[in-house]
Amino acid sequence: MSLKQRINDDMKAAMRAKEADRLGTIRMLLAAMKQKEVDERVELDDTMVVAIVDKLIKQRKDAAQQYEAAARADLADKEKAEITVLEAYLPQRLSADEIAAAIQAIVTELGASGPGDMGKVMGAAKQRLAGQADMGQVSAAVKAALAG
Template sequence: MSLKDQITEDMKNAMRAKDSERLGTIRLLLAAAKQKEVDERVVLDDAAVIGIVDKLIKQRKDSVAAYTLANRMDLADKESAEILVLQAYLPQRLSAEEVSTAVQAIVAHLGAKGPGDMGKVMAAVKAQLAGKADMAMVSQAVKTALAG
């Protein structure tokens, strides 16, 4: 069963359970996936769906930070709950050590040296680790590898 089919099935289960918070988040995810399919005229594979989930989680994290600064804990809690629902659709993430090892291997393979090669390295790393690691952690690992 594809990830998209699993999400659709979870939406049906949330409807049956009358779990409105979970249902709303899943519908939002499916709407984002459908929008991408319509805009690009493609059928999304699991990797593309994971990319959408990553993007939605990043948006929620940014919102939580903004709501916390504005002292709106009610909205921050709602966004945090949505993050938990969305994280269920992500594969097991790589640890910081695994990300660092992978980044160092790619830097060595490309022969990259210094911050000027950051774009080249990030492109290669993103192709290899997309959906498997938090890209903020990956970016930090690339900066560290190129600085040393």
């Protein structure tokens, strides 16, 4: 079953179970997916859906940080609950050691050295690790690999 179909099935299950918060989050995800399909006139595959989920999680994390800075714990908690629902649609994430090893392999393969090659390494890393790792962690690993 495709990830897109699983999300649709989860929406129906949330409707039946009357889980309003979960249903709202899934509907927001489906709306983002539909928007991407309409804007780009494409049929989304699992990789594209994972990229959308990643983007939405990043937005929720940023919003939660801003709400916490403004002492609005109620809104921050809502954002964190949405993150929990969205994370169910991501594949298993790589550990920090696995990310570092993958980045080291990319650096060696590209012959990159020094901070000037960061863009080249990040481009390759985004292609290979999309959906498998948080890009913030990947960026930190690339900086560490190119600095040493």
